Amino acid sequence: MKVPIVENVLKFNDEIAAMNRHRFAETNVYVLDLIGAPGSGKTELLVHTLRHFPARIGVIVGDLATTRDAERLMQAGDAVVQINTGKGCHLDANQVRRAMEQIDLDSLDVLFIENVGNLICPVGFDLGQHAVVGMFALTDGDDKAAKHPHLVRTADALILNKMDLAPHVPFDLDLFTADVRHLNADAPLLEVSAGKGALDPWLDWLRQRVGRRVE
Amino acid sequence: MKVPIVENVLKFNDEIAAMNRHRFAETNVYVLDLIGAPGSGKTELLVHTLRHFPARIGVIVGDLATTRDAERLMQAGDAVVQINTGKGCHLDANQVRRAMEQIDLDSLDVLFIENVGNLICPVGFDLGQHAVVGMFALTDGDDKAAKHPHLVRTADALILNKMDLAPHVPFDLDLFTADVRHLNADAPLLEVSAGKGALDPWLDWLRQRVGRRVE
Numbered sequence: 001m002k003v004p005i006v007e008n009v010l011k012f013n014d015e016i017a018a019m020n021r022h023r024f025a026e027t028n029v030y031v032l033d034l035i036g037a038p039g040s041g042k043t044e045l046l047v048h049t050l051r052h053f054p055a056r057i058g059v060i061v062g063d064l065a066t067t068r069d070a071e072r073l074m075q076a077g078d079a080v081v082q083i084n085t086g087k088g089c090h091l092d093a094n095q096v097r098r099a100m101e102q103i104d105l106d107s108l109d110v111l112f113i114e115n116v117g118n119l120i121c122p123v124g125f126d127l128g129q130h131a132v133v134g135m136f137a138l139t140d141g142d143d144k145a146a147k148h149p150h151l152v153r154t155a156d157a158l159i160l161n162k163m164d165l166a167p168h169v170p171f172d173l174d175l176f177t178a179d180v181r182h183l184n185a186d187a188p189l190l191e192v193s194a195g196k197g198a199l200d201p202w203l204d205w206l207r208q209r210v211g212r213r214v215e
Numbered sequence: 216m217k218v219p220i221v222e223n224v225l226k227f228n229d230e231i232a233a234m235n236r237h238r239f240a241e242t243n244v245y246v247l248d249l250i251g252a253p254g255s256g257k258t259e260l261l262v263h264t265l266r267h268f269p270a271r272i273g274v275i276v277g278d279l280a281t282t283r284d285a286e287r288l289m290q291a292g293d294a295v296v297q298i299n300t301g302k303g304c305h306l307d308a309n310q311v312r313r314a315m316e317q318i319d320l321d322s323l324d325v326l327f328i329e330n331v332g333n334l335i336c337p338v339g340f341d342l343g344q345h346a347v348v349g350m351f352a353l354t355d356g357d358d359k360a361a362k363h364p365h366l367v368r369t370a371d372a373l374i375l376n377k378m379d380l381a382p383h384v385p386f387d388l389d390l391f392t393a394d395v396r397h398l399n400a401d402a403p404l405l406e407v408s409a410g411k412g413a414l415d416p417w418l419d420w421l422r423q424r425v426g427r428r429v430e
Contacts, residue, residue, distance in 0.1 A: 037252055037253050037254060037332075037355075038252050038334055038355055038356075038359055038362065038363070039252060039352065039354065039355020039356045039359060040355075063362055064335065064362055064363060064364070064365070065361065065362055065363075065364050066358065066361050066362050068358050068361065068362070069358075087335065087338075087339075087365060089304060089333070089335040089336050116335070117252075117334070117362070118304070118333065118334075118335060119253055119332070119333075120279065120302065120304040120331070120333060120336070121304050121335070121336065123302075124302075137254065137354070137355075139254065139352070139354035139355075139377070139380070139384075140252075140253055140254020140255075140352075140354075141253075141254045143281065143283050144253055144254060146280065146281050146283065147253065147278055147279055147280055147281050147283070147332070148253070148279060148280075149279070149280050150279070150302060162354070165354070165380070165383055165384070168380055168383050169354075169380070169410070170410070195384070195385070
């Protein structure tokens, strides 16, 4: 009895995601789904990206509760919409669709969807994005790629944040990198320190992806 | 169509949880469900607890993939069972029930259930435990209690780990504490540094809870 219902939910999601994708193509906006653990630094990364990346950027941000991320983001950008999911551990395509209606997509080059802080649930829910970015933090330990194979396999790029804290926490970068490569041979592993504004590998990757729009 | 199915799943879970609780009472074992973000330090806390808390302790540990946590725990204790959940973002009572069959509960004073690293999904799934312990890490930011109100409200104790990294990361402890108190007036907030073995507030709380069994 359960499986068909779950399949229906995913089928419905995929249909809305296709509509989102069509709308993103119409408006020529490049869309990234940012997935990472709570506290991995997603909002901080986006605040710096809004400030320093030469493009017109919007953000849809999901959280169970509070508008704290949206408030932080609005200090750096105008086109920010918050979705509160209550107990929901991921965004779905229909939530994104409703949030999109509050943004003038025609005025944007890039749209980030900052997913609910969670390494598990958001994976596999198509939102209509062009790229999935998976985010880990050095402070969360070197076993997190191996423990979250679905995210690592799905991601088009992987960010390892909080590199500046390397002197203070145990982390085997070779082990982490080997785990990533075992699961995903192609996605670049971008080492950054969002708290220090040291984001060049990320900004370079983003420039390659969306360069045509902003040159 | 969806809601009754979800209710059935929860009703089935609660029935199994009641059976688990009955079994825990029969065998006089005190059971704690440890819920925290990936990388918050759950396994490290339990390794130290196994080594330094004067009781016979078992652990059931959940993860999407890998047996790395179980391997770490087995270096410190004998009664360790791993559950791999695949894409499942929490443990349910039936998974715990099957894992329990691999442990001699009569030989234990305390059983920890280290849930899947996730601040959202495990909340509300009764496993038959006596207490829920919620775990946060200083490195994940001071907004995480407010963003996860269901966990904070549900918890019997809250751990704030990685206090030793306070000099290196921004964290407003007064704000975090106020958020916790706003949501849960009763649960103690236990400040620890599992990586340094500085766990006295946690071990003291645990002693109060399970003291009768181990004195």
